[in-house]
Structures are given as structure tokens and as C-alpha cells.
Amino acid sequence: MDNIAIKADKLTKRFGDFVAVDAITFDVKQGEIFGFVGANGAGKTTAMRILCGLSVPTSGTATVAGFDVYKQAEEIKKNIGYMSQKFSLYEDLTVMENITFYAGIYGLSDKEIKDRGAELLDRLGITAEAKTFVGSLPLGWKQKLAFSVAVIHRPKIVFLDEPTGGVDPVTRRQFWDLIYEASDRGITAFVTTHYMDEAEYCGRVSVMVDGRIDAFDTPANLKKQFSVNSMNEVFYQLARGAKRKAD
Amino acid sequence: MNTAVLKQLFAFIQKEFYHVFRDRKTLLMLFGVPIAQVLLFGFVLSNEIKGSRIVVCDYAKDYGSQEIIRKIEASKYFKVQKAALTHDQIEAELRSGNIKMAVIFPDHFYNDLSHLNKAQIQIIADASDPNTATTLTSYLTSIINDYQAEALAQTNVSQTIVPQVKMLYNPELLGAPNFVPGVMALVLMLICAMMTSIAIVKEKEMGTMEILLVSPLKPYLVILAKTIPYLLVSLLNLAAILLMSVYLLDLAIKGSVLLLFLESTLFIISCLALGLWISVGAESQMAAMMTSQMSLMLPTMMLTGFMFPIENMPIWMQGISYIVPSRYYYTIVKAIMLQGLGFSAIWRETLVLAFITFVLIVVNIRKFKIRLA
Numbered sequence: 001m002d003n004i005a006i007k008a009d010k011l012t013k014r015f016g017d018f019v020a021v022d023a024i025t026f027d028v029k030q031g032e033i034f035g036f037v038g039a040n041g042a043g044k045t046t047a048m049r050i051l052c053g054l055s056v057p058t059s060g061t062a063t064v065a066g067f068d069v070y071k072q073a074e075e076i077k078k079n080i081g082y083m084s085q086k087f088s089l090y091e092d093l094t095v096m097e098n099i100t101f102y103a104g105i106y107g108l109s110d111k112e113i114k115d116r117g118a119e120l121l122d123r124l125g126i127t128a129e130a131k132t133f134v135g136s137l138p139l140g141w142k143q144k145l146a147f148s149v150a151v152i153h154r155p156k157i158v159f160l161d162e163p164t165g166g167v168d169p170v171t172r173r174q175f176w177d178l179i180y181e182a183s184d185r186g187i188t189a190f191v192t193t194h195y196m197d198e199a200e201y202c203g204r205v206s207v208m209v210d211g212r213i214d215a216f217d218t219p220a221n222l223k224k225q226f227s228v229n230s231m232n233e234v235f236y237q238l239a240r241g242a243k244r245k246a247d
Numbered sequence: 248m249n250t251a252v253l254k255q256l257f258a259f260i261q262k263e264f265y266h267v268f269r270d271r272k273t274l275l276m277l278f279g280v281p282i283a284q285v286l287l288f289g290f291v292l293s294n295e296i297k298g299s300r301i302v303v304c305d306y307a308k309d310y311g312s313q314e315i316i317r318k319i320e321a322s323k324y325f326k327v328q329k330a331a332l333t334h335d336q337i338e339a340e341l342r343s344g345n346i347k348m349a350v351i352f353p354d355h356f357y358n359d360l361s362h363l364n365k366a367q368i369q370i371i372a373d374a375s376d377p378n379t380a381t382t383l384t385s386y387l388t389s390i391i392n393d394y395q396a397e398a399l400a401q402t403n404v405s406q407t408i409v410p411q412v413k414m415l416y417n418p419e420l421l422g423a424p425n426f427v428p429g430v431m432a433l434v435l436m437l438i439c440a441m442m443t444s445i446a447i448v449k450e451k452e453m454g455t456m457e458i459l460l461v462s463p464l465k466p467y468l469v470i471l472a473k474t475i476p477y478l479l480v481s482l483l484n485l486a487a488i489l490l491m492s493v494y495l496l497d498l499a500i501k502g503s504v505l506l507l508f509l510e511s512t513l514f515i516i517s518c519l520a521l522g523l524w525i526s527v528g529a530e531s532q533m534a535a536m537m538t539s540q541m542s543l544m545l546p547t548m549m550l551t552g553f554m555f556p557i558e559n560m561p562i563w564m565q566g567i568s569y570i571v572p573s574r575y576y577y578t579i580v581k582a583i584m585l586q587g588l589g590f591s592a593i594w595r596e597t598l599v600l601a602f603i604t605f606v607l608i609v610v611n612i613r614k615f616k617i618r619l620a
Contacts, residue, residue, distance in 0.1 A: 052461050074463060082461040086454025092269045093262065104258025105464050107251050159461075 005030045005157050005188040006051060011060035013046050020046040022211035023060060028190060028204075030156070033183050035199045035219075036192045038208030039239045044192050045161070047208070051190070052159055053077050065156040078106075081150040081187075085162035089146050091135030095126065098134055099149055106153035120148045140171030147178050157188040164195065176201050196232040207235060209242050255464060259472035266446065267476055276442065281434040281484050285491045288426040299383055300326045301348040302340060311357030311366070315394050319350070324386045341373045348372045348383050360406050369411045384412055427492045428580035429553025432573040434488065435511065436518050436547045438481050441539035443522030447473055448535040451526075470611075474519045481515045482508070501587030507580065510593070513600055514576040518543075520607035521572075527614045547573040575600045 006028040013021040021043045028034040038044045049055040051064050053073030062069045065079040089098045096117060103113040121127040124144055126137075134142060143163065151158050160179070164172045176198065179189050191202065199205050200219050207215040207222075215222055215238055219231055226234045267273055303319065305312050320327045332340070337349045351369040360366040370387060372380040391408050398406055450456040459469055485508070492498040500507065521543060529535035550557070550568035557568055568574050575596040582588040590597070 054460055077461060077463040080461070082458060084454050084457050086457075088453075088455050088458045090262065090266070090453075090455065093265055097262070097265060101258055101262045102458075102462075104261075105255050105459070105462050107255060107463070 003030045006064050008062040011062045012058050014058045019211050024213045031186045032203045033189045035202030035205035042208040043211040079156045081155040081158040083150040083160050083163050085165050089134045094131050096130040102149045103152050160191045199231040207238050214238050263476040284430050298326050299347045302328050302346045304331050304351045306354050307352040307356035309357035311360050312352040318390050364406045367409050371413045428577050432577050433547050439515050439518030440522035440543050443477050444526040444535040445532050447526035448529050448532050485511050500584050502583035507583045510579050517572045517604035523611045546571045551577040572603050
């Protein structure tokens with residue numbers, strides 16, 4: 001069981017009569033890149049908030065990095081990284097100040113901050129920009145920096161909520177290289193995305209429709225199962241049956 | 248708090264200070280506005296006193312009155328017009344704004360002074376501009392004192408001239424030095440409530456709040472880190488306002504400075520709590536700013552008694568004023584600064600303020616928890 005990073009069993013979240021997440025069951029292996037796709041309003045964000053310890057489920061069970069989502073939210077938070085669809089660095093702080101801040105709130109020591117900060121700048125090739133305000137960096141750099149900062153405390157799992165929104169294809173490709181590198185280092189990546197070409201990059205993909213997981217397998221198997229050539233078509237076939245309107 | 252938590256808090260507070268010191272608009276709000284307000288309210292009101300027109304009614308026309316009138320005429324503060332006006336005429340002149348003050352020497356002024364060693368001078372001032380009225384009166388009194396000192400040196404007999412000062416239209420001199428406590432309440436409210444609410448809503452708008460909530464930071468740490476910088480800046484501002492009042496506006500602090508700072512800290516905490524409360528509800532920085540202005544700044548200006556006396560307001564407005572924290576703070580500051588009173592005189596206000604603060608903090612903690620669930 002050691003190599004399971006996230007495990008959900010009949011995980012459900014209701015808001016009054018509305019079932020946002022409807023008994024979803026899945027598991028994510030350590031080091032896997034896991035794609036979490038679905039139309040707007042399908043329940044992805046709610047599910048992700050539960051797994052991040054921000055929201056308590058109504059029923060079902062789930063463990064993240066071995067910790068229970070009901071009782072051990074604090075432990076979960078220490079072991080995950082998170083990058084949201086909104087750009088999440090402070091534009092009026094320099095690159096290094098952002099690194100110091102995020103590393104600081106995750107409790108890294110001064111020496112760790114210095115070493116990992118230097119290593120991060122080196123890997124992204126922006127050592128010369130350490131004292132540049134983040135606001136003046138190009139968007140692609142910002143996204144890559146945001147990802148690197150999200151994993152600076154070496155979490156077991158990193159949650160990426162539509163991380164490549166508004167980024168050009170070349171940068172998106174480079175961004176995925178960073179995710180692969182993190183995965184090679186054993187970090188599990190839990191990625192939500194609207195781009196079906198990105199779903200192809202994932203090890204396994206789950207497709208949410210109306211709060212349920214309607215499909216869950218490797219991209220190759222899913223394509224075989226639906227007898228189509230691309231994840232795009234898989235998604236389209238599933239999403240067409242949705243009753244909920246996107247909000 | 249263990250050291251790890253302190254380190255997290257420190258990293259966060261450091262970041263907050265970067266935000267504060269890098270944004271010109273924030274800096275201007277934090278330091279420019281308070282200074283400008285003190286100077287505007289203070290200097291502009293109190294400095295235009297040179298060459299004030301006064302009327303002198305000399306019914307005595309003797310050596311003593313002539314001597315004093317000569318001194319008054321020599322002073323650069325007064326432009327003297329001599330006329331024997333009746334009381335009604337004097338009032339008419341004051342009302343029309345032709346003169347700021349009237350000085351009346353009664354019959355037998357010098358006679359009384361040299362035989363009884365005691366005489367009276369009546370001073371009637373237009374106190375609708377209380378700053379000017381007090382300043383003019385004190386100038387005049389010092390001229391009279393001057394005359395007495397000279398007379399004492401010459402004759403070796405101590406003579407007393409008793410100025411009978413009458414402040415027309417605003418006998419309690421509401422408004423004059425009162426503006427400093429008022430500005431203090433206003434500025435602290437502005438900085439603490441408005442700037443805190445904006446700072447928090449900004450994190451929501453930018454999407455960084457999510458990251459903070461997902462991090463192992465405890466929510467109370469987020470709140471502490473967001474408020475501590477503004478608490479420090481506010482105390483700094485308080486010190487600056489007090490220094491300006493003492494050295495630029497010659498308004499001495501009569502009571503205990505320590506007590507003043509302690510009471511101010513209590514008020515600041517209540518303002519910070521108000522700011523937090525606003526920030527939980529507001530979705531944009533604009534909304535936070537508007538809410539702060541409408542629900543905090545206006546009541547502070549209108550309902551604390553600093554611009555308009557509360558006693559003259561309709562009952563329902565007086566009722567509202569009881570829940571405005573600045574009202575109590577204003578009373579407290581006035582008591583300490585202007586009247587030199589101690590804690591025993593203001594414990595009731597302190598208690599009410601503490602109660603309001605406590606309720607606000609409880610409400611905030613509950614709201615914050617609901618939002619997390």
C-alpha cells in the first residue's frame with residue numbers, strides 16, 4: 001500500500017440537495033501523473049478541495065499521502081503542494097522574495113531556503129533574475145516559477161488546478177517537462193485540465209461527468225474503450241451525456 | 248507559540264511589509280493622509296490670526312486703560328477699532344463677522360486698580376471659530392499680564408486685573424483642540440480597518456488566498472500576519488500625530504502618554520477586527536474600500552462628536568452613535584489629552600470599547616471557520 005498516494009472510496013459531497021461530488025472512487029500511485037478532467041461544473045474543484053483538506057466530505061473515505069481527509073487535514077497540508085489556475089505569486093515581490101516567503105510558510109530552514117532557492121533558479125535558468133519583480137516576468141516564466149515554488153518543500157503530491165491556462169503551446173510543453181521531472185523525483189502530480197492534448201500526457205486519466213467518474217484508465221485504454229483516436233473525442237462522447245449545465 | 252510557528256509568522260509579516268512599502272498609493276494613504284489631515288485641520292484653522300479686527304470700548308478713558316490699549320494696538324495680532332458701543336451693538340458686530348472680539352474697559356478702571364488694587368476687563372469673543380477665539384483671548388490676556396508685571400515693577404504694589412472672558416455662540420469651545428482626538432480616531436480607523444480589509448481582499452482577488460489556505464499555515468496566523476504590520480504602522484502614526492500636535496500645534500498632552508497608547512492599541516484592535524469583518528464579505532478591493540468608507544469613515548466623522556455635537560442630533564442618530572467604537576475612543580482621547588484625566592474617569596468607555604472589540608473578534612473567528620468548511 002506504500003505506493004498509493006491518493007485513495008478515494010465513494011467520496012461524496014452534498015450542498016443541500018445538490019450532489020457536487022457523487023461517490024467517486026479512484027486511486028493515484030506515488031509518482032504518477034494523474035489527469036482529472038471534466039467540464040466546468042462537473043465537480044472537479046470540489047473534489048480537489050476535499051483532497052487538499054479545505055473541505056470536509058459528506059460521506060465516503062479518502063486518504064491523501066496516507067492521511068485521512070476527515071481527521072488529518074493539517075498533516076495533509078504539510079505533504080502537498082498546490083498551484084491554482086489563478087497566477088499565485090506576488091507580483092510586487094522579487095523572484096527570490098517569493099521563494100523565501102513560500103518556503104518560509106512551509107517551515108524550511110534558512111539554509112534550505114538558500115540552497116533550494118539557488119537550485120530552483122538554476123534549473124529554470126533565471127539566476128540572473130533573482131532580484132527581478134515577478135510582475136515584470138513573461139507569463140511562461142511565471143507559470144514555471146509558480147510550479148517550482150509549489151514543490152519547493154518537496155511534497156509527496158502536488159495539486160495543479162488548470163495550471164496552463166492562457167499559456168502558449170511551447171511554454172505548455174516546457175511546463176509539462178517540469179511536471180515529468182517532478183514525477184521522476186517521486187512527486188505525484190494531480191492535474192486538472194481543459195486541454196485534452198494535456199490529458200494525453202498523463203499516466204492515467206479520470207473523466208468526471210455530473211459529479212461522477214464516468215471513465216478512469218490510461219489514455220491509450222480509454223481511446224480503445226471508446227474506439228476513438230484522441231482524448232478529445234473520448235471527452236466529447238462522455239461530456240455530451242452531461243445533464244448539468246456548466247456555470 | 249513554538250519557534251517553527253514564529254518563523255512562519257515572521258516570513259509572512261516580512262512579506263506584508265514588502266507590500267506596504269512598495270506600493271506608493273499605500274504609502275501615501277498610510278503616512279501622507281494622516282500628516283495632511285493634522286496639518287489641514289490644525290494649521291489652517293489656527294494660523295490665520297494675525298491682524299484680527301477687534302473693537303475696544305473704553306468707558307474709563309483713564310491712564311490705565313489708555314496704556315493697555317496702546318499695548319494692544321502695538322501688537323501685530325490685533326487691528327484695533329475704538330468705539331463706545333453698547334452690548335447689543337457689539338453683538339451685532341460680532342454676528343456680522345466685522346470683528347472677532349470686543350474688549351470693554353468699565354468706568355473707573357484705573358481708579359479701581361490703583362485704590363482697590365483690583366479691576367476688571369470684559370472680553371467678548373466670537374467662539375463659533377473656537378480656535379481663533381481661544382488664541383485671541385490668550386494673546387490679550389498675556390498683554391494684560393504684561394501690563395501688570397510692569398506696574399508691579401514700578402510701584403511694588405501687586406495689582407490684579409481680572410479679565411472676564413465671555414465666549415459667544417460656542418461657550419464650550421467645541422471643535423478647537425478637539426480636532427486632534429478626532430483626527431486620531433479617523434486616521435486609525437482609516438489605516439486599520441480600510442487598509443487591512445483591502446490587504447486581505449487583495450489576496451482573495453489575486454488567488455493567493457487559496458494557496459495560503461492550502462498551506463500548513465493556521466488560519467489565525469494568516470489573520471495575525473495580515474494585521475500586525477498595520478498595528479505597528481498605526482502606532483507609528485499615532486506617535487507622529489502626537490508629536491505634530493505637541494510641536495507644531497502647541498497642544499500639550501495633559502494626561503499619561505502610556506495610558507493614551509494602551510487605549511489606542513485597544514481601539515486599533517477593534518478597527519482591525521472591523522477591517523477583517525469587511526474583508527470576509529467583500530469580493531473586490533473596490534468593494535472593500537467602499538464598504539469601509541460608508542460604514543466606518545462616515546460614522547467616525549459624523550457620529551463621534553468631533554465635527555458635530557452629538558447632543559444636537561436626532562435621537563435615532565444618537566442611538567446609532569452608541570455602537571460606533573470611535574465615539575468611545577474620541578471621548579477617551581479627549582479626557583486623557585485635553586483634560587489630563589486618568590483611567591478612573593474613562594473606565595466605562597474602555598469597558599464598552601473592549602466589549603465591542605471582543606464581540607467583533609468572536610464574530611470574525613466564526614465567520615472565518617464557516618468560510619473554511
